[in-house]
Structures are given as structure tokens and as C-alpha cells.
Amino acid sequence: MRLPETAAVLALRHAVRQWAGRYRPGGAAVAVALSGGADSLALTAAARAEYAVVHALVVDHGLQDGSDRVAATAAETAYALGCCSARVLPVRVGGPGGMEAAARTARYTALEAARGDMPVLLGHTLDDQAETVLLGLGRGSGARSIQGMAPYDEPWGRPLLEIRRGTTREFCADLGLTPYEDPHNLSPEFTRVRLRTEVLPLLEDVLGGGAALALARTAGQLREDNAVLDELAVELLGRAGPGAALDCAVLAAGAPAIRRRAVRAWLLDQRVPAVTGAHLRRIDELVVAWRGQGGVAVGGGERGTRLVVVREHGRLALARADRVSRNRRETS
Template sequence: MSGPHPAVAAVRSAVRRALADLPADATVLAACSGGADSLALSGALAFEAPRAGRTAGGVTVDHGLQEGSAARAVEVADVLRGLGLAPVLVRTVSVDGPGGPEAAARRARYAALDGAVGAHAPAAVLLGHTLDDQAETVLLGLARGSGARSLAGMAPRNGHYLRPLLGLDRSTVRRACAEMGLRAWEDPHNLDPRFARSRVRHEALPALEKALGPGIAEALARTAAMLRADADTLDRLAEDLEAEALPDAEAATSAAPGPGPRPGAGTPGAGPVLDVEPLAAAPASLRTRVLRRAALAAGCPASALTARHVREIDRLVTDWRGQAHIDLPGGVRCRRIARRLRFEA
């Protein structure tokens, strides 16, 4: 008796490994848009979960950005139920806020997925990102000049999110979807050149393949994996520096029991406050990580915060000559007052 198609076997094996890393009582949800990648992921989860004795469901998010999106979300949910997944959730979100439509849609989507996890805790969400998605993410990070963390791409696991398919190329995953007999929907946004990821997918990566030869996506994904290990170590050291840079009184307040301001917060509603002295004495690779984290905590959209912004904040520490402030994306301002940096929304 012949086994499944090699592509199907590869996807199922990746999902099986992801399930083995989760607590036995965790509900596992496949995030499914109806595209080929997430459908293949959902089909593999529906196959593997009962064999592992696990509860497995699915969740689809209606962003409301296209005509008929609500009906499509219902169709996707019906497909997930047909696979035998339960519970199956449909979440409708409102896409707005800073950073452009791609960033706003991503924020809304992850907020909905976080809510699904909370409603079925303990739970985890499987995401259908592939090796090609990883390569695109690395190229987008290069274009923004955002540093090693951006070039490290997407992590195989980040909290309750798992990406089992990061080691598989898109063609393999889509072949698996077809071999499972699942009919995929192609999001027209994936073909729209107004969106940066679409341009990377359909123009930049093919151009690199043509100029440098095949294997570019695999090479970028390998680079991301190596950089992620380095970035994780530097981030841990940066966390120590951040704790050292918190003003003493505020650090003590944040450590006290009961409700209170988050670490580094100044007055209620203000952003982080950091002492300049420990930052100035630290290596630039750690200092800039702390400054970037503070800017994000103050409300800067990650997709809009570039290395140039962080470099300008860094000048308030290392080359301050009385500059008043630095304006940052998302309506955030960083101001130096004497020996402290204050981030203000």
C-alpha cells in the first residue's frame, strides 16, 4: 500500500513535530485564510491531531477589506469543519491605525488570534508561513535597514504561535494542498504591487534568482536562522541594560506588588523614561536595542521604525548638543531632559 504524496508527508511531519512540543492539554488552532499554505496546514493538523490524542480546531479572520470577505470567511470555516476540526472560529476585525494597511491588518489579525487563544486556553496557534515567506521577510528587513532582529525573520515559535512550515518551500506546501484535495483561494492582495510584500514576492526574489542563480530563498532563510541565535543572545543582554537604565525610583515602583506603572514609565500616559549614563557606557549593539524597544513601547509601529530613527535617538545619548527632541513614527517623540530620555506619545 502506497503512502501519501511526499509533499503531504512533509507537511504532516512538520505539524507532527510541532504538536510534540506542546503541552498535552493544549487546544491547537490552525490559523486559516483559505489560501493554499494555511489550508495545507489545516489539513495536516486535522490528520495528525487525532493520532496524537489532541484537540484541534481552526480560526479564520475576516479583515473586511474586500467585497464578499464575510461570506468567504464562512466558507473557510465550513471547510475547516469538513476536515473534522473543532472548535472552528470566525473573527471579524476592523483594520485601522498607523503604519499603513499591511501593518494595520497584521495588528488586527494577531489581536483576533490572541483573543481566540484566550478563549480556549491553554491553546496554541499554528501559522502557515513557509520558507519563501521567511525569505521575503528577510528582504523586507534589509530594505528597512532595521538591524539583526528584522533580518532574523520569523521565529519557529513565539509564545503561543508556532510556524511548523518554515522549513518547507511554498511549492511543496501548495502541492500538498492540491494532493489533499483542498481548493485554495488566492488573496488578490498577494498580487497587488501596491503592497511591499507582493513586490518582493513577484519582482525582487525572481530578479535575484535570475541574477544569482537558484537557492536564494533557502540561503536567506538559513541566514535568518543564524542571525536569530545571535539576536536572541543580544536581546537578553539588552534586557539587562534596560533594567539598569530605568530610573531608580521608577524601577522600585514597578517592582512593588499590586498595580502600578509599567517599567520605565514616567507620568501616567507617558512613554518609557531611561537614564542616559548606563546607555552611554554600553556597546552600541545593546544600547540601540534598548532604544528601539523603548520607541516601540511608546507606540511606534514596528513596520515604520527604521534604523535611521533609532540612530537619531542614539545621538541624544552619544552626541547630545542640546537637541530638543526627535519625532518618530506613530506620533511618538523622544526628548532628552538633562540626563534622561523621555518617550512621549
Template sequence: MGPHPAVADVRRAVREALADLSPGDLVLAACSGGADSLALAAALAFVAPRANLRAGLLTVDHQLQDGSAGRAADVLGHAAALGLAPAETLKVRVGTVGGPEAAARDARYEALATAADRLGARTVLLGHTRDDQAETVLLGLARGSGPRSLSGMASRAGRYRRPFLHLGRDTTESACRALGLLFWDDPHNADPRYTRVKVRTRVMPMLEAELGPGVAQALARTADLAREDSDALDEWAARAFADCALSDIEGGVALAVPGLEGLPDAVRRRVLRRAAIAAGAPAGALSAGHVLAADRLITAWRGQGRADLPGGVGVVRRYGTLVFAPAQENQA
């Protein structure tokens, strides 16, 4: 008799996600101890030796809750039981830029990237599911952040891969139970102070009740379709950014206005977003409203002053040039 259907599903997803890797490559699972990432770690532990890959685990201790060090130790215990090595706890200090959720995410990804580089990992697996994807799409809609937010999370983004984006959270929980793995329910995942928790516990159940089942699947399909269009526009914007960027200024970015004026709105605003992030604005805090404020310096120019962006970045227009830089430098 074969494995439980949920176990088979998570193993298949990981196997397909790693199909292009070479023998001996190191793959790391980012694991919090929750059902999604624990199912991911277990699937990796099963798939990797059969694909002649090395497999390890990283867990991030955000140090935001009492007992976080003990929970990280429990995750390392799972790693040892599964045969995942290397296995490490990464302690981080969470800042405040962009709010608590964005700051924790930024600290987590920085720690994962640093550890992956140090260990020589080919890729890091993340346990985001179809439900996470649906929540991300809804949050993007609420922020009015445009098609890129509608495209949600990518199954592959640089070193990161998300094998479970087309599996539901119920599948990962069932897989853990079938394998006898005790997963941890993070109390932050039920704290209504967090916007994502409100989407998960209130908005999604209401949509399912009013519109019928399948809302998460439909939102995930929407993300896939939107990503194709967004990727094409991003490629165009990357070429336009290179054409418009002037010599680097210290601590900022300068763009030639004439090269921006003839671009379609969707492309031009992508160029402006790229410039803002390059100048230090946190991507997670940069909204469509911020980008539109910068865009008005091109499309509705009347001599207005600086537009303020997140992260202490400002953008001003000077003599046919848009300058993105820390606000104090813009004031100089």
C-alpha cells in the same frame, strides 16, 4: 502506498512542531483559506488526534474586501470537513498606524491572541513558509533595520508556532492539490501597491534568474544564523533595560543616561528600541533611523530637542534622563 510527498512533508512539520505538547492541549490553526494555511489546517487535523491533542481553527475577516464574510464562511466549511473544532471567524477593524500591511497584521494578531486566551489554547499555528521568510529578510535589508530583521520570523514566538518555515510555498500548494483542497488566492497577494508583493513577484524572481536557484533557501539559512546572535544580544539588552529603567512615568518610559553610555552600540540601541515600543511606538513602523535619532541624544548630545518616533511618540533628554512618551507629554 503512503501519502503524497508534499502531504507527508506538511504533516511531519506539524508533528515535530507539536511534539512537546501534553495530551488534551488545544491547538488552533490560523487559516485564511490560502494554500499555506489550508495545508496547515489539514496537517493539524491529521496529526492532532494521533497525538491526543485537540485541534481547532481561527480565520480572521479583515473586512477590507467585498465578499470577505463569504470567504470566511468557506474556511469554516473546510474546518468542519476536516473535523476541526472549535472553529471561529474573528472580525476585525483595521486601523492605519504603520501602513495598511502593518495595521492589518496588528489587528490580526490581537484578534488571534484574544481568541486563544478565551478558548484556552496552548498554541496557535501560523502558515508562514520559507518563501515568506526570504521575503521578510529582504524587506528587513531594504529598511536597514539591522540583524533582528535579518533573523526573520521565529519558528516559535510566545503562543505562536510556524511549522512551515523550512518548507517552500510550492510544497503547501502541492499538498492542497493532493488532498483535494481548493485554496483561495488572495488578490492582495498580487497587488503591486504592497511592498511585499513587489518582493514576491519581481525581486525574488529576478534574484533567482540572476543568481541561480536556491535564493530563498539561502536567505532562510541566513535568518537562522542571524537569530542566534540576535537572541543573545536581546537577552543582554533586556538586562540592561531593567538596570537603566527609572520609576515608570505615566504613559511613558524613562531611562538613566549614565547606565546607557557604557553599553556597546548594538546593546544600547536595542534598549532604546525596547523603550520606544514600551512607550507606544508600533514595532513594525520603528526603523533603524528612528532608533539612531534617539541614540544621538546619548552619543552626540548637544542640547538638541525631541526626536519624533512612530505612533506619536517622542523622546527627549532631560537632566541625564531619556524620556519616551507621547509627543504632547514631551512638550509639557
């Protein structure tokens, strides 16, 4: 596909080409998650210029009147840009965590089911990265929560993490494309919208500009640091295990940051669905501040049973909550 050689077009094409060369060398086909907004529209056009085969996946969340028409228009635009296919994926949004979280879950589930063996390119920009870092800082969950989004977290690819949102709009204008303006992107009931429209502009003003760039750069540095810490945690986990129980003496000899990462990796290996910072701090007390305290509930097991991390005979182990309660009754 031949595109005009404007600054915005060249910036996006270079970003997609650089991403492809690093993460998908020789890849013949990609899917692009297309909402019709400026970011995903520009990404679709840039990907079409760099890849021989591009398939567009358009998720219709059904949250607004006329969302089906918006999705159909996005699919038509994808064909006009030269995509090999454009599929509209209707989803039902519902479940715990509020509408933002539920919509995200429904979207990623639909994209995963439709992608086949292709990676899916997402239109997240540097501005989205900065907002993600601020959200992580607000949660206070440690370095992992403020490392932002990875350029490639298989199967999800994000070639535009160094591209500003304004550049994608320039790209669309250069091609004569009219992006869809989602009213939810201006609704103050969503935390991310308030970060975008209130917090980040204030930071830019107070710090004299460059706040979004600095936040995104911090995310990149933390991802590099976290990768090293994760490698050390894997090594510690190998010495403390391997298996369903971990040696507390071996864990206690490790640095706190490495020890907690090792425990987190162990829990994920044991199929514990969600591991929080609060879980890890309390489990760490079982390792280094053992006073005979009870176990730490960490979530659900099979068929809704609750799982608890307990310390038994100097080792951490997972047990069902009913077994822990029964043992207490028998020893009381």
C-alpha cells in the same frame, strides 16, 4: 485523522510534529488561522493529524465581494477535515498604514480575541520568510528587522517556516483539496506581491537558485545572534537603571549595538508604542555625543501627549513635550 503518506504530507506532518515537540509539548489543543488558501489549508489538515483538538479561526476581511462565502467555505472544509470548531470572524479593515497594514492589524486583533488560551498556528512558509527578510532589508532598520518571523512568538506559532510554498500546494492536491486563490496575492499594488512575483524570481535566476532558502537561513542565524545581544542589553540596562532614568556614563561604556538595544528595551518598558532605528540613533547621540542638544520625540503618551527622551543631570529620562517646552521658556 489518517492521511496519505506522500512526500508533501509527510513533510508537513513532520514540521507540525517537530514544532509541537519543541514549543508546545503535551499541548492538547491549538487554533489554526485558516484563510482557505493552500498554505493555511494544508496546515489545518496537518495539524488535525497531529493534534487531538484543532479549532479553525477564519477571518473575513470583507475586502472583496463574496468574501463571506469564501470564509463559509473555508469553515466547512475545516469541519470536513475533522476540526472541533470553525468560527468565522468578520472584521472591519481601516486605519493608518495602507490596506496591507490595516488588514494585518484587524486580522491579528480578531485572532487574539478569539483564541482563548490556545496558541494560533499560522501558515507562513519559507517563501514568506524570504519575502519578510527582503522587506526588512529594504527598510534598513538593522538586524532585528531582517531576522524574519519566529517559529513561536507567543501566541503565534509558525510550523511551516522550513516548508516551501509549492509543498503546501502538493499537499492539497494529494488530499483532493481545492485552495482559494486570493486575487490580492497577484496584485502588483502590494509590495510583498512584487517581491514574490518579480524580485525573488530575479534573484533566483541571477544567483542560480537557492535565494529564498539562503534568505530564510540568514533570518534564523540572525535570530540566534539577536537573542545573545538582547541578553547583553538586559544586563547593561540593569546596571544603567533600573527605573525611569538611565545613567548615561554606564550606557556610554557599552558597545553601540548593546547600548541601543538597552535603550530600546527601556523605551518599550516605559510603554513607548513604536521605537524606530532613527529614534535610537538620535537618542544615542544624547548619550555619547552630548552637546546640549534638545530631546528626541518618540511618540505618544497618555491621552495623546507626546513623549520626549531628554538628558538631564547625566541621565536619560522621558518627559512630556509640554514640560520640555515650558522648561526651555523658563530658562531662556
